[in-house]
Amino acid sequence: MTKPAPVYVLGGAQTDFARNWSKEGKHFVAAMREATLGALEATRIEPREVETAHVGNFAAELYARQGHVGAFFLEIDPAFSGLPTSRHEAACASGSIALIAASADIEAARYDLACVVGVEQMKTVDSTTGGDILGTAAWYEREAKGIEFPFPKLFGRLGDEYDKRYGLKDEHLAHISAVNYSNAKRNPNAQTRNWFMSESHAQHESKFNQVIGGRIKVSDCSQVTDGSVAIFLASEKFASAWAKRNGKTLADVPRILGWGHHTAPLEFDTKVAESRDNAYVLPHTRQAILDAFKRAGIASTAELSGIETHDCFTTSEYMAIDHFGITKPGESWKAIEEGVIELGGKLPINPSGGLIGAGHPVGATGVRQMLDCHRQITDSAGDYQVEGAKKFAMLNLGGSATTSCVFIVGK
Amino acid sequence: MADNNKVIIIGANGTMGAGAGCVLAGAGYSVTLLARTCEKAALGFADAQNDARAEAIAERLSVGAYDSDLARTVGEAAIVFESLAEDLPLKRQFFELIDNSRRPDTIVASGSSGLSVAEMARGRSDSFRRNFLGVHLFNPPQVIVGTEVIPGPDTDPAVVKGVVAMLTKRLGRKVIVSKDMPAFVGNRVGFKVLNETAQLAAEHGVAFIDYLIGPHTGRAMAPLATVDLVGWDVHKAIVNNVHANCEDEAHESFAMPAYMNAALHKGCLGNKTPERGGFYRRAGKQVFVLDPKTGGHENYQKPAPIEFVEKMKQLHHVGRYGEAMKVLAEARGADAEICRRVVLGYVSYALNRVGEVAASSADVDTIMSYGFNWAPPTAIVDLLGAKNTVAMLEKLKLTVPAVVEQAAARGGRMFSGGILEYGRTFVG
Numbered sequence: 001m002t003k004p005a006p007v008y009v010l011g012g013a014q015t016d017f018a019r020n021w022s023k024e025g026k027h028f029v030a031a032m033r034e035a036t037l038g039a040l041e042a043t044r045i046e047p048r049e050v051e052t053a054h055v056g057n058f059a060a061e062l063y064a065r066q067g068h069v070g071a072f073f074l075e076i077d078p079a080f081s082g083l084p085t086s087r088h089e090a091a092c093a094s095g096s097i098a099l100i101a102a103s104a105d106i107e108a109a110r111y112d113l114a115c116v117v118g119v120e121q122m123k124t125v126d127s128t129t130g131g132d133i134l135g136t137a138a139w140y141e142r143e144a145k146g147i148e149f150p151f152p153k154l155f156g157r158l159g160d161e162y163d164k165r166y167g168l169k170d171e172h173l174a175h176i177s178a179v180n181y182s183n184a185k186r187n188p189n190a191q192t193r194n195w196f197m198s199e200s201h202a203q204h205e206s207k208f209n210q211v212i213g214g215r216i217k218v219s220d221c222s223q224v225t226d227g228s229v230a231i232f233l234a235s236e237k238f239a240s241a242w243a244k245r246n247g248k249t250l251a252d253v254p255r256i257l258g259w260g261h262h263t264a265p266l267e268f269d270t271k272v273a274e275s276r277d278n279a280y281v282l283p284h285t286r287q288a289i290l291d292a293f294k295r296a297g298i299a300s301t302a303e304l305s306g307i308e309t310h311d312c313f314t315t316s317e318y319m320a321i322d323h324f325g326i327t328k329p330g331e332s333w334k335a336i337e338e339g340v341i342e343l344g345g346k347l348p349i350n351p352s353g354g355l356i357g358a359g360h361p362v363g364a365t366g367v368r369q370m371l372d373c374h375r376q377i378t379d380s381a382g383d384y385q386v387e388g389a390k391k392f393a394m395l396n397l398g399g400s401a402t403t404s405c406v407f408i409v410g411k
Numbered sequence: 412m413a414d415n416n417k418v419i420i421i422g423a424n425g426t427m428g429a430g431a432g433c434v435l436a437g438a439g440y441s442v443t444l445l446a447r448t449c450e451k452a453a454l455g456f457a458d459a460q461n462d463a464r465a466e467a468i469a470e471r472l473s474v475g476a477y478d479s480d481l482a483r484t485v486g487e488a489a490i491v492f493e494s495l496a497e498d499l500p501l502k503r504q505f506f507e508l509i510d511n512s513r514r515p516d517t518i519v520a521s522g523s524s525g526l527s528v529a530e531m532a533r534g535r536s537d538s539f540r541r542n543f544l545g546v547h548l549f550n551p552p553q554v555i556v557g558t559e560v561i562p563g564p565d566t567d568p569a570v571v572k573g574v575v576a577m578l579t580k581r582l583g584r585k586v587i588v589s590k591d592m593p594a595f596v597g598n599r600v601g602f603k604v605l606n607e608t609a610q611l612a613a614e615h616g617v618a619f620i621d622y623l624i625g626p627h628t629g630r631a632m633a634p635l636a637t638v639d640l641v642g643w644d645v646h647k648a649i650v651n652n653v654h655a656n657c658e659d660e661a662h663e664s665f666a667m668p669a670y671m672n673a674a675l676h677k678g679c680l681g682n683k684t685p686e687r688g689g690f691y692r693r694a695g696k697q698v699f700v701l702d703p704k705t706g707g708h709e710n711y712q713k714p715a716p717i718e719f720v721e722k723m724k725q726l727h728h729v730g731r732y733g734e735a736m737k738v739l740a741e742a743r744g745a746d747a748e749i750c751r752r753v754v755l756g757y758v759s760y761a762l763n764r765v766g767e768v769a770a771s772s773a774d775v776d777t778i779m780s781y782g783f784n785w786a787p788p789t790a791i792v793d794l795l796g797a798k799n800t801v802a803m804l805e806k807l808k809l810t811v812p813a814v815v816e817q818a819a820a821r822g823g824r825m826f827s828g829g830i831l832e833y834g835r836t837f838v839g
Contacts, residue, residue, distance in 0.1 A: 013831060025626070025839030030730025038831040075729065185583060194556065194583055196437040201467035208464045 004107035007256045008239035009409060010045065011378070012231030012371045013038030017191040017359035020123050021226040028064055028121040029072045031228035036076045036117055039230035044246060047079035049238075051111040055087045056098035056118040057363035062133045063124045073117065091137035092312060093398030094118065095229070095366025096405030100261055102233045112238040118364030119228040130224055134362075137399040139266045149212050152221060154268050154400045155313035156214025161272055161281050162318065166330025170215060173314035174202035175336050177219045177356055180311060183343055184353025186383035191223050191359030220314040222355035229367040231374070251411060254377040257391065258296025260288035260406040268400040279329040285404040286323045289395065292406035298391070301326050301347055304408075305389035306376060308369040310397040311354040320395055321349070343384065351376070351384040366405060369394035373409040416441045418490045421481075421505055423474075424451040427522055428494035429458035430552035435492070436471040437463055437553070438581045443484045444474045452476065462553045477508075485512040492546065494522040497648055502531055510539045518570060520546040524645075525594035525652055528563040540565035544574060547595055549782045550641070557782025558584040559595050585781035587774040593656040596769045597778040598649050600761045601785070605641075606650045607664045607753060608634040609671060613703045615749070617690045622714040623746055624753050626838030627723040627735065629786025639681035639689040647675060660810050661760050670703040677706075717746050728839030732830070735837065736794040740803065754791065755803050761788040762812035772814045773827050780836060789825035790833035792818065797825065 015031050015038075024030075032055075040047060053073040060066045070087035074080045088097040095118035102114035122130055134151050135144025144150035162168040181197035184190035202219040205211055209218050233256075234242065240250045264271050264284035271282060280286040293299070301307070301324050309324075311317035321332035326340060326347060335341055341349040352358045352372045355365060373392040375381040386392075391410035397403065418435050422428045423444030432455060436442045444459070446452035452474035460466055475484060485491055491509055495502055502521065509519055515538045521531055528545045535543065545561030558578055562571045571588065578584040589595040594602060612620045612635060621633035630637070638646050647667055654665035674689070679701075681689030692699040692708045699708035719742035726735035739751060761775050769775045776787030792800045797819040804811045818825045826833065 015831060016835065019835050024835060024837075025724065025728055027729050027839075030728065030834070030839075033730035034830050034834045038829055041829050194437075194553065196433070196463035196465045196468055198465070198467050198470070200470060201465045204467070206466045208466060 005109060006236055007103045007106045008234045008236065009254045009256065009370065009374045010232040010234050010239065010242060011039070011043045011374055012229060012367075013042045014189055014229040014364075014368055014371055015227045016189050017225050017227045017361065018193065019226060021121050022123045028060060028066075028119050028228070029075050031121065031226065032072055032117050032119050032230070033076045035119075035228035035230040036073070036115065039115070039232065043232055045113070045232060045242070047077040049113055050080065050083065050115050051113050052102070052105055053080070053083055053085040053115045053117065054098040054102040054105075055085065056095035056116065056367055057087055058089060058091055058094045058120055059133055059136065059362070060121070062136070063121055069119070073115070089363070090403040091398035092310070092360070092362050093366055093396045093403040093405050094363040095368070095370075096261075096396040096407070097366075097403070099233070099366060099370055099407065100259065100405065103256060103259070106233055106235050109235065112235040114233045115230060116233060116367055116370075117228060117230045118361070118367030120361035120363040121226045122224050122361065123226050127224065138268070142267060151400075152216040152313065153213035155315045156216040157268060158281065158313075158319060158400070159215050159315040162315070162330065165281065168318070169333065171203055172333045172336045173215075173220055173318060174199055176311065176314040176317045176341075177202040179342055180317075180350055180354045180357040182357075183351050183384055184357025186343070186351075187353050187358055188382070190353045190357050191225050192353065192357050216313055216315070222312045222360035225359035225361040227359060227361035227364050227368070229364045229371055231367055231371050254374055254409050254411055256407055257410050258292040258294065258298070258408040260291030260295070260404070262288040262291070262404045264402050264404070266399065266402050271401065280323055282319060282323060282401045282404075285319070285395070285397070285401050288404035288406045289324055292393065292408050296391075296408035296410075298408065301393075304347060304391050304393050306348040306351055306386045306392050308352060308372050308392065308394040309349055309354065310365070310395050311350060311356050312360060312397065314356070316397060316401070317349065317354070319401070324393070324395070343386070348386050351381065351386055353384075366394075366396040369396055370407060370409070373407065377409055377411060415487070415489050417484075417488045418442045418492060419484050419488045420444050420455070421491065421493045421509075422446065422495035423455035425455070425494055425496075426458070426550060427548060427552060429455040430462055430550070431492055431494055431522065431548060432472060433459040433462035433468065433553045434548075434582055436468050440471065442472050443480070443488075444472060445477060445481060445484065446474075447477055449474055449476045462551065481508060482512040485509050485517070486514065488513070488517055491517060491519045492522060493520065497523060497526060499526055499530060502526070503534070506531060506535055506539070506543075510535045513539070517542060518574065519543045520574070522546060522548055525598055525649055527593075528561050528591045532563050532565065537565070541567040542570055544571060545591070545595070546574065546578070547589075547597070549597065555782060555784070556584050557597065557778050557780070558586045559589045559597055559778060559782070560586055561589050561591050561595055563591060585777050587778050588770060589774075589778075590768045592768045593652045594649050596764060596775060597782040599653060599657075599768060600757070600764060600775065600779060601783045602646065602649045602653065603661050603664050603760050604753065604757050605634050605638050605646065606667070607756065609638060610664070610666070610668050611749065611753075612690070613668050613670055617700050617703065618711060619714045621690075623717065623720065623750050625720070627720060627727055628739075628750065628754050629791060629836050631784035631836070631838060635690040639691055641681065642683050643671065643675050643680045643689055647671070660763065661756070668703070670706060673706055674701065719747055720750075724839050727837045730834065732834065732837045733794045736791065740795055740799065751803065752807055755800070755807055756809055758788045758791050758800065758815070759804055759809040759812060762792075762814050763810050765812065765814050772825060776826065780833070784836060786836040787826055787833055790836075793824045793826050797822075
């Protein structure tokens, strides 16, 4: 395989994930517009310089009865008229698929500057309807139809599978939750930045922390979030000129060092059956990580400064810890107990607060993770900066870890 | 500041006291909620748990009564937060008790929304006055993060700096430092607009004014509905205080409308008196609206759509805020003139406070945006264009604030942020 042309990450912007766009009386295009105009301003890129746009969105048809989401990019600025746009969908990994598609455009030298926008407006429906819509990220007919809140139950079973194979204590899951909420307090765009959370609240079932399904309580869940994120990916040619005009050199600009993309069977039971004799519960996710490491030329997480991972539930972060190879399979709890994953720890996970703390506007999450990797590498993450960050990884999952996308970002 | 984590809330059974308790305990402080009796303090305890949506916050909360616990707990506290009713003699009486029990480095903060910090501290010890200041939170404090810090004449600047840092960093608040003038910055500017709309409702009707000057003019909630939420008693206290103690270009806008005084007399306090209501009264699904002319509540009827208002709402709906403001600027007719007068009046009055009660236009923006959820005045100037804003202000015979004049001469933008910072304040 020949080495493809490098893909540079110029930066971007996101909406405040605490906002409720339905309460503001707004269509999701308003969120796309704010994020993209914010990204143009943050990067000092002119609208006429954008050559293509890739939009990540999960279910606008169901949340807002609107398809053809890619075409909404043209509503942002008159200069975008005629641009080639597309919309990408892979459930909660939609944003990453948009990033991969935009990267491919740059690698193939089709375009020099791509805008990637992730967007989801989820607060258009009540929580039960929303839970049902999210069920379409599983095999709906078999795993979600007629089931209230199917996804917490599926990820509860991921915890159960760990318990069966290696043993799992819920107190470790509670700690993951507490760390994410605590990090989110440092993130000015995090949905939960003003919410109360403590380890003891996360540990116990109570009136305000009810069980949603199996071992999953409210505190183990990511949020229902409205939001949009926009980011620019560029070729070496564009990135060089852009760096120069902003008083930087190409070496200052982060790029995608490696990526991995694997799809596992849609049904959770099939995944688990397939991995029965494997040390990793989700081998396809593990493989996506290894592929990204290989492409980035890194041997292990020892070369990373931090990770933004897909904590749609505490169990998925628990899984990410051993699948990244931070511990041996089944020993994620060791990294939790040793404080490895905390801000200031050996390998901070989700300094932004992740999906639990920062929020999870489904189709925008992958793009948000990429933006946070960029912030870390450019030392612009403010109060949640990992000191001296050189290389950051992100893992974005779709469905019950059906689609796994990994990126390594660095200079 | 004393080197411990202990905070005492005085008046913890009120909404603001319990809310402050929730915010402080959420940030890791060990909070004692004090009220006249332990039973009353327990009400604040339950409210704080509900506000936090977490029973576990109880681990950081305790309750007590003034008679049995005030002297002891104040003696151990790093911070005392006073959240009593807006009653100067009552507050002064408590500050005397606190002065007698506090450690020399205990910070005492008053949550008053507009009483004079200097007056509250008068007669207290030197050490008390050095460590005393206003910390004005907005309701509900666990949701609205805008906060004003108001130093008194003797407050130690290091105390101000420390409290601002603590509010910003540890509590995640958006903080400005305001001068010790009636209603400070937020309520002075906010209630000027709210009372002006209440005055306009006398002639044009409540439902019409709330529609005409609704969320599309850059506010989370229609103005008269906001007064119902705040409470008419609070509204009256604030506007009367400013009317009596401030002589400025909008003096008459602070005159409480006669029909409001009459309704207040009958016990209409807004949402807190659901049976009597305020501008609105709800009975099941039915909504009634006050007729300022008769003083009675009539069936609510949705006002007939006005073209420019509907256009603005449609543009906000798709995130085109600048174009919406252009529609406002160019709309013809008497209704548009009223709407422009209120919106431009807000810009004029708010930015004319710079150098008076507010230190900068950025501070005015912060408190209106994060305390009221209203569009930052300088963002409105930017959307209209500074030169155009000056022309509109002159045409309406409204004061052109110096900072707007300078911006028009200089060119460029006034608002420090971008669309991501002000977008939420325009509602479709």
